[in-house]
Amino acid sequence: MNKIYSPAKKDWEVLLKRPTQEVAEIEGIVNQVFREVKEQGDSVIQRYTQQFDGVLLENNRVAQKEIEEAISLVSEDLKAAIQQAKSNIEIFHRAQITSKVAVETTTGVQCWQEKRPIQKVGLYIPGGTAPLFSTILMLAVPAEIAGCKEVVLCSPPNKEGKINPAILYTASLCGVTQIFKVGGIQAIAGMTFGTESIPKVYKIFGPGNQYVTVAKQIATKYGVAIDMPAGPSELLVMADDTANAAFVASDLLSQAEHGIDSQVILVSTSKKLIEAVEKEIEKQINVLPRKEIALKAMANSKLIFVEEENTAIELINEYGPEHYILCVGNEEFFLDNTCNAGSVFIGNYTPESAGDYASGTNHTLPTNGYAKQYSGVNLDSFMKSMTFQKISDLGIQEIGRTIELMAEAEGLQAHKNAVTLRLKSLKKN
Structure with missing residues (x-):
């Protein structure tokens, strides 16, 4: 794996580039x-x-x-x-x-979403x-x-x-x-x-x-x-001296075996942990049936040392990992400041494999940095929200003049007329 120590911020874009074709x-x-x-x-x-x-x-x-x-x-x-x-x-x-979300926005104006x-x-x-x-x-x-x-x-x-x-x-x-x-x-x-x-x-x-x-x-x-956009799998692990090096190595390899274009990254404030994880990877990879695939994926992967936690969280948010494992003493700081990740796995006994299979969360997640703007698959992914409204005679009188003024200001006379006709009919009654 590629070991990088205290990378300058100006080099992050190249450092964090995914091994994918344009x-x-x-x-x-x-x-x-x-x-x-x-x-x-x-x-x-x-x-x-x-x-x-x-x-x-x-x-x-x-x-x-x-x-x-x-x-x-x-x-x-x-x-x-x-x-x-x-x-x-x-x-x-x-x-x-x-x-269902239902509200009366003003007297006689019912709006709801289903x-x-x-x-x-x-x-x-x-x-x-x-x-x-x-x-x-x-x-x-x-x-x-x-x-x-x-x-x-x-x-x-x-x-x-x-x-x-x-x-x-x-x-x-x-x-x-x-x-x-x-x-x-x-x-x-x-x-x-x-x-x-x-x-x-x-x-x-x-x-x-x-x-x-x-x-x-x-x-x-x-x-x-x-x-x-969900492409080749990726994993970022943030770990310090409280992490178990063997566990971290196994998590990195679990993603590396997905495919040769997978990417795994370890970010750590501990050089000692990085060295221990590297040794564990060398030991564990040799017994994997998909060793050749994992080896090629590891060539795209990185072990990154940073001096302090604020730099670490900034780098993690810049990467926006699909899977993000957090094994640190200062857990609350990282959780509170994580903005970009598909799914987060917390602590030494929460392997990414759990989310892949059986814990209950969804494993279909945004890759390639799209965690910055996309959610993973969830129930709402299979639904769409529809809005409804029903306006009574009192309601149209309540908001009618507002609609007329706004429509006229936008130069949309037919929009105004649709309200004006209704208001006139009510005056006749």
Whole structure:
């Protein structure tokens, strides 16, 4: 890993740069796939699936028989674990349900806000080197609680033309309505435009590689909303001498094994801890099945020493990590001053893995610095707020003159007339 001691503030931008390609480098490829899928539908998706996933599929929709077979292949222990995680995620997301907000702003003017589910949502579940069935829990559970009518899931097939059994089991458990063996850019394009088999959706959720991230952003040009720009995974750990070096190293490696473009950073006010963590990483990485992936990710990662806590928190907020682990003695200071983070994990016994799987919070989070302006996925992500108003005869008399004056000042005579006519009719009565 790269060790940096007391970096100057002028160097932070370069120091904290993510190991991702520029959007412009990827955009041309994504636009081409989008154009082809829009024009030719399933035939293009079939071709790209053969090209990128190495399998030719006559039908990309998962049949009920395949789901039943997959369920039988998942061990009872794993089923129990998934069910417990689902329960905790349900508890946390049900707690986010809010009631109708209603108020009388002035006499006779009733205004209220209600939330309604997004009717059609698409879930993208990476399949590649790590089949992320846990992401289904994070997306399908709140979709079900919100009341979304159609929940479409796309995930890339393996070379046998199948989707990992745990993905199919979890999707079935969480009420996903349709599942398709489609990955990458073509999956996002399919859900954006709709094809002969894949339904068009109103909003797309889920993480993915850099190509999927750009595809989601381009989908917004065609009237489809997305949860957030969510690309390669990242983790920042802030730790001092109160932290357990072995724990810190394990957390850094847990994110590094996601993919070669993942990034992990340790910020510390202790040189002693940095040295201890580096030794633990060397020890632990050798026993990982995904050692080669982790090694490449660690090349993008950094161990940063800063002199004092105020500098540390300023640097952390500048980075805006997706995942943020805090293991420090002065916990309250860091919590009070953290402005930019997707999800925060506090103390020596709160690994980031807990949020990835089973504590109850959502693991679909903003990456690449977008934690500065985006929230992670939550129940409201699957809903939209609608406002309502009802004005009585007394109410229109109460605010009518105000509306007339404002409309006239803006030069919108028809707006004024809509009120004036009503006020005149009341005077006649």
